[in-house]
Amino acid sequence: MALIVQKYGGTSVGSPERIKAVAERVKRWKEKGNDVVVVVSAMSGETNRLTALMDEVNANGSNRERDVVLATGEQVTIGLLSMALAAVDCPAISYTGGQVKILTDNAYSKARIQEIDDKPIKKDLQAGKVVIVAGFQGVDEQGNITTLGRGGSDTTAVALAVALKADECQIYTDVDGVYTTDPRVVPEASHIPSLALEEMLEMASQGSKVLQIRAVEFAYKYDMPIRVLSSFDDDDNAKSTLVTREEDIMEKVMVRGIAFNRDEAQLTISGVPDKPGVAIKILEPISDANIEVDMIVQNIGSDKTTDFTFTVHRNDYQQAKQILEGVSESLNARECSGDDRIAKVSIVGVGMRSHAGVASKMFKALADEGINIRMISTSEIKVSVVIDEKYLELATRTLHEVFDMASGTSAT
Secondary structure (H helix, E strand, C coil): EEEEEEEEECHHHHCHHHHHHHHHHHHHHCCCCCCEEECCCCCCCHHHHHHHHHHHHHHCCCCHHHHHHHHHHHEEEEEHHHHHHHHHHCCCEEHHHHHHHHEEEECCCCCCEEEEECCHHHHHHHCEEEEECCCEEECCCCCEEEEEECCCHHHHHHHHHHHHHHHHEEEEEECCCCEEECCCCCCCCCCCCCCEHHHHHHHHHCCCCCCCCCHHHHHHHHHCCCEEEEEECCCCCCCEEEEHHHHHCCCCCCCCCCEEEEEEEEEEEEEEECCCCHHHHHHHHHHHHHHHHHEEEEECCCCCCEEEEEEEEEHHHHHHHHHHHHHHCCCCEEEEEEEEEEEEEEEEEEHHHHCHHHHHHHHHHHHHHHCCEEEEEEEEEEEEEEHHHHHHHHHHHHHHHHHHHHHHHCCC
16 A cells, blocks of 8 residues: 555646546545545636736735635635545545645745644545645644645645655646656657656756646655656556656666746846955845846956846846846946846756766857857756747757757767
8 A cells, every 4th residue: 555645737627527537546546555645726727717806806915815815726626526536436535725734934925834734634544535635725823824826736745745754746737747858849859757856856947847846846855756647648557757866767868858948037237346245235135125046147357347147037027127227326337237038948967967078068059050158057967058038949959959869868
């Protein structure tokens, strides 16, 4: 007997027919002798519908009240799935995040999980029931409803799997696993049967949309295996991607995947004094505005001034630029400039640790296509570059071919 936590996203539970199909799948896993905990998202389109309703009533409503409204989407799904399981003679019980209870901080709309009370779930599992938990939500110490942000159901599932010491966390989506890159950009992209948690963490952080980054961070921290599967394939033995410890990955492919992110913007402040403390004077106001900075490059000139460049999410570009213009004036900088039409492309793979020349091969491939590199960031298992957005798809296709990723391996 194994303890399995399964998560079903919005498209997987997007209609009564899909919910019934999920119920049949859950029942099959239960009949194999497994204990099963199911985490569900709101039905496809429901979160957008609720958001539109709130914006129509009061677009500037407090995040506390917005969380109260948004959390109802998952509450509908857990009740419907429990009823669907009852209809196929599979005992089940549903819980909201507050009933479980999933304790979070009070950062409404982007709360972080602090603790999970696993006792009621274990009691129900011992009684032979399937336990269904609303994803994306919890409660703070005062009992206020909180939500974890978009994609938070993945985080709920992994956190529950960790708390319950599950054997595996299965994430059911509309794709049958992780691919070497987005097949919509590169049709030759190949399916990856297994990935190291470290690789998935890098791919998620660099723009891969298959798994939510906070969920992968949770899994990486607590060493929880994640399996990505398609809820639209009724074969329980269909292909999938297992994301697990690096030592469990037998094959050390050099470059495992290519991730990209279109939602990037670049800001530069030029001609600031080259002296200690300048970086914090530039970045602290950005941080105080709750704007996350990704890549940073600093170039020191011969005139004892420096150019400081960094990237932010495109949605934060205008606010960050306005802040930077104020900083520029206070530092007597020569110029403040920006560009919100850039993109980031990254190659990822644990096998890169033992192969020299990966970065230079990447740079040459891009240069041969006339693609200029604006910024570079590296780690042991990742090389990221910032380029003009118009070259994103060309760069992705070029790198996929150069590293021979269509074959499921990567060229050395």
